[in-house]
Amino acid sequence: MSQTDKSVAIINACAPFSQANAKDSLDVALIFGSYEQTVSLYFQADGVYQLIAEQQPESIQQKDFLKTFAALEFYDIDNIYICKNSLEQRNLPAKFCIDNVQVLDRDEFGMSLLQHQTILRF
Amino acid sequence: MSTLHLVRTSAFQTNDFEQCLNVIQSNDTIVLLDDGCYNLNHDLWQQALDKIVISALYIVAAHAQARAISVDDREVSSLSLEALMSLICETEKSVTWQ
Amino acid sequence: MHVGNFVKKLAFVITTPPSSNLTATAINMITAAIKSNLNVIGVFFYQSGVLNGSEHLALPNDEYQAHLEWQKIHSDFDLPLHLCATAAEKHGLTDDINDQKMTNINNAFTLSGLGELVELNVNADHLIQL
Numbered sequence: 001m002s003q004t005d006k007s008v009a010i011i012n013a014c015a016p017f018s019q020a021n022a023k024d025s026l027d028v029a030l031i032f033g034s035y036e037q038t039v040s041l042y043f044q045a046d047g048v049y050q051l052i053a054e055q056q057p058e059s060i061q062q063k064d065f066l067k068t069f070a071a072l073e074f075y076d077i078d079n080i081y082i083c084k085n086s087l088e089q090r091n092l093p094a095k096f097c098i099d100n101v102q103v104l105d106r107d108e109f110g111m112s113l114l115q116h117q118t119i120l121r122f
Numbered sequence: 123m124s125t126l127h128l129v130r131t132s133a134f135q136t137n138d139f140e141q142c143l144n145v146i147q148s149n150d151t152i153v154l155l156d157d158g159c160y161n162l163n164h165d166l167w168q169q170a171l172d173k174i175v176i177s178a179l180y181i182v183a184a185h186a187q188a189r190a191i192s193v194d195d196r197e198v199s200s201l202s203l204e205a206l207m208s209l210i211c212e213t214e215k216s217v218t219w220q
Numbered sequence: 221m222h223v224g225n226f227v228k229k230l231a232f233v234i235t236t237p238p239s240s241n242l243t244a245t246a247i248n249m250i251t252a253a254i255k256s257n258l259n260v261i262g263v264f265f266y267q268s269g270v271l272n273g274s275e276h277l278a279l280p281n282d283e284y285q286a287h288l289e290w291q292k293i294h295s296d297f298d299l300p301l302h303l304c305a306t307a308a309e310k311h312g313l314t315d316d317i318n319d320q321k322m323t324n325i326n327n328a329f330t331l332s333g334l335g336e337l338v339e340l341n342v343n344a345d346h347l348i349q350l
Contacts, residue, residue: 008341011217013141020310024267027306029336037341045141085144110145114125118347119217120233128348130242157243185245186329210348211228211258218349220242 007038009116012047016065017057022042025122030068033075040079041072042113048086054093069098073092084107124149126160130220133166138219143169151213152175155182157217158219159191162198171197179195182206193211221250229259231344234269235339238277243269246291246350261344262300262349264337265329270311273303283350287326294328302332302340 003036014021032039043051055066072078080098086107087094094103104112113119126152133139139161144150152160152170159181161167170179176197183200186193193200202208210216236242253260277287280310282319293299308314308331315323315331325331341347 006341013138020267027334028337032338032341035335035338039336044144045137059277080125081146092238106144110147113145114147114217115123117215118341119125119215120347121217121219121348123312130245203248204232204256207249207253207256207258210230210253210346215346216348220236220350 003109007115008119008120009113009117010111010119011042011044011119011121012050013045013121014038015046015049016055017060018060018061021122022047023068025120026065026068028120028122029077030075033077033116035070039077040081040112040116041077041085042083042109043080044086044109046083046086046090048090051080051082051096051098051101052092053097055097072098072109073100081109081112085109123214124151126151126153126210126216128218128220129154129161130156130218131155133164135158135170138140139164139166141199142217142219143173146173148173148175151177151180151209153171153180153182153209154183155199155206157189157208159186159189162186162191167197170198175199180206223293225249226249228262228344229258231340231347232263233340234263234265234272235262236246236350237269237271238266240286241347242322242350243286244284244289247286247293249350250293250299254293254299260297260299262302262336262340264302264304264332264340266304266307266309266337269335270308273301273325274313275306275324275326291326291328295301301329302336303329304337305331305333338348 016022075114078100081104084103127142131138179198180201186217313325
């Protein structure tokens with residue numbers, strides 16, 4: 001598998017449980033990571049809910065896929081960005097279930113996101 | 123390096139278009155297609171007009187027509203699907219808001 | 221269409237089901253691309269997009285037959301159609317029903333791992349999500 005300098009950004013825009021988007025997105029992130037492609041994760045709108053601390057998915061018979069976030073580190077996916085405005089709109093403190101989350105304001109978030117060559121959104 | 127934004131949902135229904143406008147850069151392009159065509163008549167369209175030069179704002183003609191949306195070419199340019207594919211090729215990358 | 225001496229290679233990711241008009245748009249865009257002599261190297265179906273590969277879809281006759289249109293694009297233009305295997309399973313699509321190698325996936329579609337998406341991204345100049 002040849003290296004490429006094409007970097008991938010994945011925007012997470014959905015809350016974790018009602019739809020499969022959060023998990024589907026993570027599967028895509030991990031596959032790119034496992035092929036040693038550069039991938040960065042962006043969380044905006046309701047997607048920010050995926051990262052907040054102290055969620056208890058087992059209360060609703062959901063697998064704790066949030067533990068899968070730990071796999072991100074294994075594949076060197078450590079560019080993880082969250083939109084400050086989305087957090088503030090939802091009255092969320094910057095307390096996350098994983099480390100390495102960088103809080104960006106609206107301008108920084110957009111500029112960072114649009115540097116990447118391939119952008120997917122779930 | 124500019125980005126083409128494919129907007130496929132109505133801002134009256136979801137906040138995809140709002141999220142698009144939050145990240146968009148001034149040299150980017152917006153294409154309204156599918157239910158994104160309804161955004162022409164949403165308050166947020168003014169933000170698009172403020173941020174992006176009019177020659178970089180597009181709507182897919184057939185999709186607007188299907189929805190009885192009349193297109194004012196002072197606010198947006200109409201595209202056929204072939205022209206859309208050309209436009210996609212001319213831009214380095216795209217992000218889809220759906 | 222040439223940009224300089226160079227024909228752009230496009231790949232698509234489809235996440236919308238056959239019943240959605242969004243899928244008709246995707247098919248029309250891909251067809252327009254191919255007819256403009258753009259090089260469409262493949263389509264990857266993910267999430268409910270995998271339903272487009274179902275062999276036994278029965279949409280009302282007067283409605284857009286998305287699944288048939290995909291089959292036509294595949295046969296007319298040899299366009300590779302990759303169904304994400306894990307997503308396919310989640311949607312009840314399999315090429316090994318009851319372990320007897322029976323399939324409910326149309327043969328225009330190839331079951332592929334998620335790695336195919338990575339390949340398409342590497343090989344295409346532009347990966348478009350629809």
